[in-house]
Amino acid sequence: MNTTAASDFDAFLASAWNEHGDVPEAVAQRLAAHRGRVTAPAQVGPFAALLAHVYGEHLGRWARGVELLDALRGAAGDDAAARAAIDRRVASLRHCAGEAGALEGLTEPDRVSALALAAAALAGRGDLAGAIGAFDEALACAQALPTADVAGIARALAVGGNNLASVLEEKGHRSADETRGMLAAARAGLSYWKLAGTWLEEERAEYRLARSLLKAGDVAQAVQAAQRCVAVCEANDAPALERFFGHAVLAVAYRSAGDRSGFEASRGLAMQAYDAVPNDERPWCEGDLAELNTR
Template identity: 50%
Template sequence: MDLSALIAAAWEQHADDAEATARRIAEMLPQVQAAADVPPFAALLAHVYGEHLGQWPQALALLARLRGVAGEDATAQAAVLRAERTLRCASGDASALDDLSTPDRAAVLAGTAAMQLGRGQTEASAQALDAALALAEGGLPDGSPALRALAVAGNNIAAELQQHPHRSAADTALMLRAAETGLRYWSRAGGWLQVERAEHRLGSCQRAAGRHAEARDSARRCLAVCEANDAPDFERFFAHALLAVTQRDLGDEPGFSAARDAALAHHAKLPTEEQAWCQQELAELQAAASPPA
């Protein structure tokens, strides 16, 4: 298995056993021999050792070994630097942001926000995200890694908080702010697919917060992106499914039925492996269509 496949497998497996994944990461490090391999490996390493395990010294020691592989490659060196500073910042090192440019500080703070939420530090996460957004308000150049860092952090924070069954008012506010951040910055850092999924995430979070009219509007924008880009059935299923349940939330039964039928039509075209990702939404559509007992 080549390195890219090993990294992908580690991402898939790390949530189930972070300790074992961390050991595999350490074992994989000698296989990182090209500068192009450094950024994805550094991101995985920082996430598992930092967000999941809080093993800050171990992570920093492994990242230090990547500097030799990065060599003079500016992209690889920058990836190692951001990973190191994010780990230091999340661990409470007040000097971690010293001597960084504004875009790099924004990127580090965005990564810190996601990492702190994963460590259960919601208030610190909110503060870090707000600090990153304040820096970004001054303007980030096109192509800046901070754009993607903000997009990824916003999406990840929103997705995590959306799953929490008992959110406080502050948690809900952070969830919505993060989802809006994801959409705003994927619009600059990604393609139509990332924008469409960010719209879906925002709509799902708005619905979770009880903002049903806003959620319906986000679902409509999500579907419009799908239609404008000839999206595959997989993406269209989720867009129609979200639109259906938001229509039902607002008491629009004809709108619900039309969107539900469209979602089911797209679902019927999906291969089995893709249908497996749709079970929750499919169950909700079927439950919403059932008459009350």
């Protein structure tokens, strides 16, 4: 594959990722029409990831997603990694569609990844019971894996846990099982980001866990998670945006615990950090900022 073709493919994929959240149907059609751009095994995984995400989580068109993924097998050739990338996502979409035996034939690590992907897709489609069930199964399978195999699936579990916890936090009235699933997902997100990510992912996972704990009414542990979030920021000279979120969630946790002085101190630090947040990043702060300004 020549350099120009590789550059064109990367630009095409980056544009599709940037736009898919706003216009998933248009991006889905573009991916289907341009799957011929995938001409090398190294391109299969990235393209398959976006294709399965759009046709699954955004559109719930499981069968069409499988059809398009199968069409990539020619480009994968005999490359084991490329073929496995397709197999995981095909299994994930089939599992979401309720097909019996969808995960048969996968290795155990690939089974875990497929279940984590399915959990994210089902959560995105509003099937929270299905998402929790898939993620519970993924965690159970992961716990039975040898340590050497865990590293390869840690990122899938980290992303899946974070996404599922976030969706469940937004639910107005959670059942006891949904609250349990939310906390299990947030804790798994933190545990697996520690294996697969950097300090940044760890800090954000602590933030997510603090939010989930607050939603669950476990204020004492929420304060602890928020304190760890701030500590990670301080230890790594985090940029203003990350420091804002850390101090903001700690302030909210202190307020929930009835610690007014803790709230005021953390709120002050959050606002100092906010003053240093670049203008183009400030829209991300609006929700937390509104909470801080509610006295």
